[in-house]
Amino acid sequence: MNQKYDFKRTEREMQKFWEENEIYKFQNGREKKIFSIDTPPPTVSGSLHIGHVFSYTQAEMIARFKRMQGYDVFYPFGFDDNGLPTERLVEKERKIHARDIPGKEFRRQCMETVEGYEADFREMWKSLGFSVDWDLEYHTVSEESRKISQKLFLELVKKGKAYMKESPVLWCTQCQTSIAQAELETKESESCFYYLVFDAGEKILPVATTRPELLPGCACVLVHPADKRYKKYVGRKVKVPLYGFEIPVLEDDGVSMEKGTGAVMCATFGDSTDAEWYEKFSLPYKEVITKDGRIAEHIPFTGGMKTAQARRAVALELESRGLIIKKEELIHAVAVHERCGTDVEIIPSRQWYIDILTEKERFIKAADEIRWHPARMKSRYLDWVQNLKWDWCISRQRYFGVPFPVWYCAECKKPILADPCQLPVDPEKDRPLSSCSCGCTEVIPERAVFDTWATSSISPLINARYGEEGDRSRQILPMGMRHQAHEIIRTWAFYTIVRSLYHTGEIPWKDIMVSGFVLAKPGEKISKSKNNASSSPMELIEMHSADAIRYWAANARLGTDTFFSEDELKASKRFINKLYNAAKFSMAQLGDFELTGDPAACLLPVDRWILQRVNETSIKTGKLLEEYEAGQARHELDELFWKDFCDYYIEIVKERLYQPGKHGADRRRSGQYALYSSLLEIMKMYSVFVPHITEYLYQEFFRKFEPELSIHQKLWKRAEGREEDILAFGMHMKDLISSVRRYKTEHGMSMKDKIGRLQIRCPEWMTGYYRETEQDLSACTGATEIIYTVQ
Incomplete structure (x- = not known):
């Protein structure tokens, strides 16, 4: 191994290794139970920032964790690449107005723009080491998504849940389109x-x-x-x-x-x-x-x-x-359009709606069928549903979106719906398969497009290829988990619940994981529209490493907002150096290690203690990750690695590994086994958070002993039961060593200096463990004599 860890070379190599060996390929549940994830398709409305990295990475850690719990993980990635946000981006970047150029030309420029942004997005997620199966990638503007979206709209019309009417509607005079209640924000105005x-x-x-x-x-x-x-x-x-x-x-x-x-x-x-x-x-x-x-x-x-x-x-x-x-x-508070900040007006207009007001009780009941993480986010959803005043307006007077499969009779103005067999349709190019019931054959195309949420709200059904060839609804629905930020509970979470209940009669997912924001300053989230992020994610990855950013992302409690500055990555880099050096030391002592027989049967107490601590941490960390608390899980693991493993265990066992002639081959073998096993398990747990360095260390050494091609294909080990006496002994021993270190510091001594007599006060049952550990203790503390006082 190199003296220093070279993340720039290693991270690219590990990403290439994963891709070439299809480590994260979804197997369609052929051998394992499926865990499916509904990932937010990022809106193509500007460059991504550290806030996106924060929330998406927390969820990616769950995908890795579930895979290492034995699941076949369905982990797709999509792009919400149509609608008003994308149009505004294109207008801004190209200095044009959609209304001033032909619709066909504007849509062409939109497609050109989204393809460029999506390539950048994809590169960034790959650079962060996301364990996505990219063969499952989807786009809300793709032909298949348009077909599914139009088909489900027709289904809602047939059920009487989608309807068209002329009535007062919320209207943005800047974007010149109708909007929904969920797109309102309030601002203080004089x-x-x-x-x-x-x-x-x-x-x-x-x-x-x-x-x-x-x-x-x-x-x-x-x-x-x-x-x-x-x-x-x-x-x-x-x-x-x-x-x-x-x-x-x-x-x-x-x-x-x-x-x-x-x-x-x-x-x-x-x-x-x-x-x-x-x-x-x-x-x-x-x-x-x-x-x-x-x-x-x-x-x-x-x-x-x-x-x-x-x-x-x-x-x-x-x-x-x-x-x-x-x-x-x-x-006073004034309602504004969230996309542009313009005061919203109400004007009469003919629009398409999805009925949500008559089913509010049903949507409230659905909240109880879903596990909310953190639990308090459920109240945000309920508050929103209980205060709904308008049905969901889904039509937008814009250009780049999924068109309504609708025409109107030129004579009687009655809507004429497309036949499902002709989907997807563009009513401006295509014609209905049948004429109006009044006999008129002339039609007027519906020029409005679906609200972007009307398509992204069916992301579980798009992922399931609902009703299409290769439909996998039975395998992945309801999905195991949805992750998203808390500000779109009222839109993406709510609308997805509505659509899933209307189309499948079931909730869309069992769990919802809601992340917080990254703040630029108190009260101001980092966002694309404000352009208030100091550095781009790719710049941060290039400068500090993907693993450093990922380690930082697993720092906060789920659902809480956090600040970000590059200074915070110093702690991440210290950790990566520590892990690399601890592994380098361990591998140096394991050069002649042989994984044969059953060395666990005759382990020394201190070796049993570290393995018990690893097992205990694996159980605690696993429970926290089952609750989607990546931040708390990482802190539990840090406690084990920094303190128990590095500060205590390695220091205790070091001389035994260095000097087998003094301590004996069997005692060294005990230490080697515990060192190998505990480090491997620690790396497996950390691989959820920092996948690149853990994969590199696995390939450098552990791969020659282990059957799995990648550390990310291994399962976490958890033994049933706790050796309470060994854990209590380990805690007592740590306190003892800490006291010796404190004594040496207070007396200006080096940690290597010898001390005379070391008196150990402990229960009688613990003296046996200490006597087996005396050689390690003498080497670690410098004690020339050890005596016992029974408490």
């Missing part, structure tokens, strides 16, 4: 509460609003039924200030008597409550804001203006006419 004069004849009705630009869209004023101040206005009409038309005053329990004046205007549409009242009271629709975020041209005073400009203009006009009673500056 605003103003305007207390306006609504003319009620001989009296005025004061109404407070933050959006005076919507006055021309007023459909009514509402008050609470119990509000005595306004009883006399109910059923009457009032005039809208500045615009002069009359609207009714109605009652509704949803009005807050404490907010503003207690009288609220309902305009079409200021917020979701306006949309609810619009439907509840069958109010007339009055257009104010158009799809591009401007005031409709026919509106007096503000026609053609952007909404913010119109707000200022209307406020000035109202003030000049004495129609503002007072103003209050305030900061």
Whole structure:
């Protein structure tokens, strides 16, 4: 072995070795039980960063662990390579707007862009040593994914769970598309509460609003039924200030008597409550804001203006006419589109929806059928489902996505669905196989595409090749585990549960592993959109090694956010050096080792102790990894390796290995066996976290003794039962050696200096173990005499 570990050469060599020998190839359950993993297909919306490495690597460790527990691991990787995030990336990088060029050309440029990014993504995951079966790779824009997505949409329509309607919808004026409730974020915004004069004849009705630009869209004023101040206005009409038309005053329990004046205007549409009242009271629709975020041209005073400009203009006009009673500056939460940060509007539009509101109880029940890791993440899911207000709008007025397999009759406008046998279809190129029931043969293609979540939500079914040739649903569904970050519980987790229940009647996976964020600074996660990562993952790998980054990633409790700086990789590098040097020392002492007979039958107490500690740690670490707690599992293993194995065991056994003439061949053989076995088991456990260096060390030495081609094909060993007396002896012995070391430090002595008499206070039953260990103790502590005091 080289004096120093060369990670740059070794990591590439090990990756090549794994690939050439198909170490991680899925065998389709031919010989082992299957454990299937639903991996988040990264969205092609920009470069990956350390936050992705953090969450994906934690889950990859589970894949390795399950493989070493005897499972045939189905571990695919996919790419979410269509939809609005990708379109925005292409527009930004190529300095174009999708609406300004032909759709075919824009989609071509999108495909060009995603292919480049996906090659980079794939290279990064491979450089991190991911044990993925790349033959299982999938793409949400591929022909097979489009076919499955369209087929499942048609299935939902047939079941009455997908439908089309014209109604108020959440709309992003920047992206110029409908969006779903799950795509909303809130931001704090400075605003103003305007207390306006609504003319009620001989009296005025004061109404407070933050959006005076919507006055021309007023459909009514509402008050609470119990509000005595306004009883006399109910059923009457009032005039809208500045615009002069009359609207009714109605009652509704949803009005807050404490907010503003207690009288609220309902305009079409200021917020979701306006949309609810619009439907509840069958109010007339009055257009104010158009799809591009401007005031409709026919509106007096503000026609053609952007909404913010119109707000200022209307406020000035109202003030000049004495129609503002007072103003209050305030900061309030405003709904924005998560993709671009633009204030969301509500406008009427024809869209496709998936019914989720009527099945909320079913989705809540599903949460109890899934094991959540960590458990507290379940409450986030439940909070989201319980507070749903809208069905899931799945249509997007964009270009690069899976098209709806739908046309509309040119005469009666009825939807015409594609025949399943012609999927996948592009309605702009293809035609339906049958004409409309009204007899008309002319059709208008649906130009909207599926929301990207509508396809990525069926990732388990895409992985299962659901309903297609080679369908493996029975083998991998429900999947063993889904991993994801906590901010997409409301989208990817929820939508996948919805789709799985609707299509298969079962939950999509048994366990869900939810990771935290990597933070750039307090409260700010590292993200592609903010571009706030200091270095790219590939730069970090090149500079510090993949194993160093992986070791760092297994540092935090599952689901907790963490900070990252390159300084934190110093601890990783110290560990890798320590493991390399410990292995190098061990291999030097094992040059003449023979794995024959049953040396375990006559092991010395200290050798039995280290093997017991390894077994104990294997059990603890395994239980933690079964709960997806990679961070806690690594800390348990570190405790064994750094302290028990390196600080104590190697130091205790060192002279016995060096000087067989002094200690005897049998005692040396006992130490060799314990050293070989404990180091191999420690490396097997660490191989989950740092696969490259452990594979290298296995190939350098252990492979000549072991039948498995790779350390990652080996199983963890766990013996039943604990030798409590040996573990207690080991703990007592560590305390004893620690006391000697402390004594030498306090007296300015070298650790190699001799001491005179060493008095051991211990229970009588322990003296036998100590007497067998005296030679090791004398060598380790420098004691020239050992005596015992029985406690």
